[in-house]
Amino acid sequence: MTYEKALTAWVTGALLVACSVTDIGGTDGVGAPARDAGTTTQGGPACGAPGDKSLAPADPEAYPKCACEKGGAARCVPVAGMPQALRDQLSACQEGGGACVPDDLVKSGGVPATCQSSFGEGRCMSVCLPQVADNADLLDRGKGNACDAGQRCVPCTDPTKGTPTGVCDLGKAAKEACEADGGVTAAPSAPLACPYVGPPLVDVSKLPSCGDGARCVDAKLVPANVAPQLAKCETGLCAPEKTIAAGGMFLPKTCRSVRNAEGRCSSVSLPAVAAQKDILPVDGCDASERCVPCFAPGDGKPTGACATVPCDAPKEPAVAFPECCKKGTTNRGKCVPGATIPASMKERLDDRDCKEPGDLCVPSALVSVGFVPPKCTASGAILGNYKGVCLSDCLDFGFFGGIAINQGTCPEFERCAPCERNGQPTGLPGCEVSK
16 A cells, blocks of 8 residues: 655646746837847846847738648748847748747737736737647637737736736837836836735636546646655646636645545545545545545655645644554554555455454555566475565465465565466456566
């Protein structure tokens, strides 16, 4: 039996807008000044800087059409005189030469239309821009569908960081930008509160379902340290709805877990929770959740379930399983509630030294997270030469095992248990991975 090793904080900043200052934010649109002569700390033009080059508004028909992977009308515009920051955000024309610029930016000279996004004021940006295209499923066309069908309403401020995305500065002249803030960069708005308790930051209904209370998100939007903890789904990775909707600042409900230990309601969409859903209690959690303890009762180490957001932490000390099966001067087992032990394992356990009714003594190694019994070899009069795995002699091997199973190459207080007998698998823990 194992318990959740860690439920790393689900960071969904990339899941929300992902259009940050290094993406769309801070770039110079068509008609906006290039920033090659001094900038503010925000990345905008410095007051008093020499005049910057810009591209004048033009008739899109003056340029040949180019194809955008995600749709949207665009034109192949020569890159000569185009700000490098803008060029970095555009796809190269497949037809050769130039950059693929959305029609609306060509026509307006880089001044996008204003819209109202789910996160406040924003600008209508074409899905022809790669960074917008990557998040097209998470962004909408703004209130009242203000943006065209080939656009999405990108907010002025990244709600997860409280910093400008830069889209609302596109098309502004250097002088205008300086006069707007008096030559001093405006302080960023407050970062997302923890916990977040407002309306959903992301409409999860737009994402495909991958189970009860979970949605499939593009794997590219998931932080590398989080991705291994999520199950794969048809279009990416499966993540809890509540966390996505709260921008990663969802505070899970407190519950009582194994041995009445403090825990948090965690989604069974997480593979580590799903693997233990039959032994973890629900205790007031949603049907799609289980109560994961703050500390692993086997070794008392934090599981991470009570630290998924900065504003959460365990409030009670760890509750550890009592010790049992003393061998020499060391206790080599843990008293574990029988209700949490798989039926196939119970027949090899007893209640030695356990005082709580229903508890069974489980070898400490089997309670440890990720334990895989080491391979071994042994020989005996009954089994002859055989291969197996080293298991604690705190286990009840039965009458046959008591006389047929030897220590072999295993350390003291362990026996080399055969993985097969008479050509049939014994079903002992670890044998399925010893082949």
